[in-house]
Amino acid sequence: MVRAIYEGGKVLPIDPVPPNWRDGQSLQIEADEEEFSIEQMERDFAELARMCETSDPEDEQRLVEVLRENKEIAKAQVRKQMGLD
Numbered sequence: 001m002v003r004a005i006y007e008g009g010k011v012l013p014i015d016p017v018p019p020n021w022r023d024g025q026s027l028q029i030e031a032d033e034e035e036f037s038i039e040q041m042e043r044d045f046a047e048l049a050r051m052c053e054t055s056d057p058e059d060e061q062r063l064v065e066v067l068r069e070n071k072e073i074a075k076a077q078v079r080k081q082m083g084l085d
Contacts, residue, residue, distance in 0.1 A: 004029070 003014040
């Protein structure tokens with residue numbers, strides 16, 4: 001499934017389209033049931049802020065370390081795929 005948004009009268013893909021799609025090909029588009037709302041977004045960010053206020057600094061440090069490690073692993077995989085290692 002390819003995700004897309006409707007903007008300015010056009011459907012714009014968010015995800016890459018499959019390589020076998022052809023120009024002019026007919027597609028069936030189904031709208032998400034959930035509507036975007038500024039109010040919901042503000043509630044979500046308020047909840048996120050509340051959760052961050054009570055987070056354990058040791059957990060945050062572990063998260064930073066795991067993210068750093070995963071970034072290094074991903075970079076190594078890309079270098080290997082490109083034949084640079």
